[in-house]
Amino acid sequence: MEFKKSVIIIGGGWSGIGVAGSFAYNNFDDYILLEQTDCIGGFWKYHTYDSVRMHDLSRLYKTPHHLLEKYKDHFLLQSEVPMYLQQYAEHYGISNRVIFRFKVTQISNQEDEEFCWRVTGINLIEDVERTYICKYLCIATSYCRVPHIPENIMKSMDRFKRKIIHSADYKNPSTFDISKHRKILIIGGGHSSAEISTELTDAGFHVTIAHRGGQYFMRQHDWTPYLSNQTIEKSLQYWGYSMADENFKKILDTFDERFLEKIYYINNDINWAIPLLRPASFIILHKKTFIDDAHFIDLLRQKSIEVKGTVREIVEEGVIFENRSEIQEFDGIILCTGFSHGLEQFLDNANQYLSHHRYRHLPPEKACLPITDGRCKSFTKKQPIFSRV
Template sequence: MASPRTVVIIGSGFGGIGMAIRLKQAGIHDLVVLEKAGGLGGTWRDNTYPGAACDVPSHLYSFSFEPRTDWSRRFPPQREILEYLWHCARKYEVLPHVRFGCEVTGARFDEDAALWRISTSDGDLSARVLVSACGQLNRPALPPIEGRETFAGAGFHSARWDHGVDLAGKRVAVVGTGASAVQIVPEIAGVAGRLTLFQRSAPYVVDKPDRPYRDWERTVLERVPGAYHLSRARTYALYESRALAFVKYPKLMEGMRARFRRNLHRQIPDPGLRAALEPDYPMGCKRILISNDYYPALTRTNVELVTEAIDRVVPAGIVTRDGATHEADVIVYATGFRSTGFLAPMRIHGRGGRELGREWRDGAEAHLGITVHGFPNLFLLYGPYTNLGHNSIIYMLESQFRYVLGCVEALRRHRLDWIEVRADVQDAFGRQMQERLRATVWEAGCESWYMTADGKVVNNWPGFTFAYRRATRRPDPRDFTARRAS
């Protein structure tokens, strides 16, 4: 086996690329980024469906250390985000550190050697520090519908879009009404001969304040000192203020709910369809969606909304529980991701042979969403309790980069074999998170991808992002136990 690396990073999305850049800037060049796919980008590489775009403004959905002033729109499309990540990887010379087509199957901590032994599809390697940058939305969730494999036409998940399938004039069934479906439906409604949308739960959809940037605006952003940073700060402050409604005063959602109702009434004149599109749960309990063309698409004569539950898939299409058969040539499953498993399906073994999946059988736990007791020198990016409902995850990731760097530098400066978060510190953090989450809109009485099957919210941060940045400003030595190198 080759000599141990200082750091191995799993994943090459925003988390993996950003962490690699920050490590290199700190003088740590002995690092490897392992990527199972043939290109970098994470979710922005995988989700190439028609209409794929971000729901956070472009000036905020980018690294603070690498501003981009020439975004085409206020809300960036998938292609431009992926181009931006490739640009960052090239500029900061991360690409030579990336091993594409190298899937991690497992990792085991070797206590005697103080190393992570990592198993991959391309051979084994070892590292002093292991960083997981897998994210929360990387494993598509296909619904457990009877007969899916019997369908005679083309069927695929939205995150595995089959661009070889021509939808022109076809009967297309879309299963799901989440963030992906809201972008897909308007794009393909004008192409498909008939589109049938299967809705289990109506989403809240509000207008999207999107438009192309004008040439003069891009010129100002590029040439006027401070213009870009002012735009970013203004956007951050606007979005951060929304945390009050999500995590502290859910009644403030009434203002946004009024905006939703105005949008719905303005764009859906048919009262029957409008009633079917009215959610039956508190606003914000599930992800709030933004679109200017989703509701208009549902009023097209070739589009049908089906709210009857799906019973099974048959070769000809989809059968609902009322016995009706909805014929289809193509089925698109816009059914989200398995978001609460985090590092799954990798098998990660820590000290004493403990296995992370078993440790997390009642829901994932990690101090500050980053470190896990029993798993020394393992750091998670975008781990438990770090997702947001109101702001940019890139801001959260940059907070985590700084914290992980602090830990890595402590290992080096104090000549430590490993550091490991204390069990009582992790437990106290988890109890605090669950206590604070009970007051949030996410526990207002609905099922969502933020929850485990048992109804425990483990994904979201119940506070302001600036509070998270303050909490992760530097690792507190009192939170850890350590073994000093002999």
């Protein structure tokens, strides 16, 4: 059986409910939202570790006033994100348009038809297949949905005879038995690496981080306003996102002057390379932000967390680092190596629809999307039209 709607939104997280909230604000109701879990923000509830948090101050979100006051001057915690998103959905009357426990299995497009998108999946409650067709499709399933493992790690990880997991499977220190897995290697140098290594170190584990690239360090309250108030985003939007535009470098240089006043150059002290790119370019071009956990920075300075270079190979009892021949033993390994969108699982030629500009999809002034959606990835082949934006 086929069901017809003007718009289908896939994903009930930040991007998905942001789009739905904009529809509600503009009195548009011919849409449905498909969500695989049993709640709004289910990815945060079921597929993130307990200590993860947002990296934007909640007072800078575009959000209803009563939610703004409740979460003002606060970085939302893992347990708070689903509650915040649910309250946002209730405010805009989104919940009654959500179909929960629906797993999308195939998306196809017939460009010559008015209702050109066909979304097929399984209703997990009834265990039946259903198909929805629509004019406009918004896929808001995140670029961080499917665990990514680099090829060089993939080739040798099965040799390791002890415990090895991706950060997607980590919840808290009890994931490892400290009596068996005291020495932990974390491969990767991003936010998950910082947060997990901090938590494990505080729990008594001996943690080593292996990384292959440079990184900047800045305390969270110092750097987040530069991005979260949309100054950079609006500048990039004004200049048409053109990296080649002569004015683009001027914009980046302006922000570099501000960033450089606050950055902690502790790299030489902790054996962590300084990025080749200057701060603003580092954020825009690599889609990365600064390591901003103050406690993590303190642990690095105290040498409580050891820092190593690139892992060349994983062996039975540990790893061999680049430019080394000896084996360094570890009891457990966590791969903080990132995620991918995984759209190829249900959408053929997915890359043709994707934008790789981190700050590309910015909400209009009256769109009522949470401001963090400026850094979420969603797409439509035909853009929905907001009547009063």
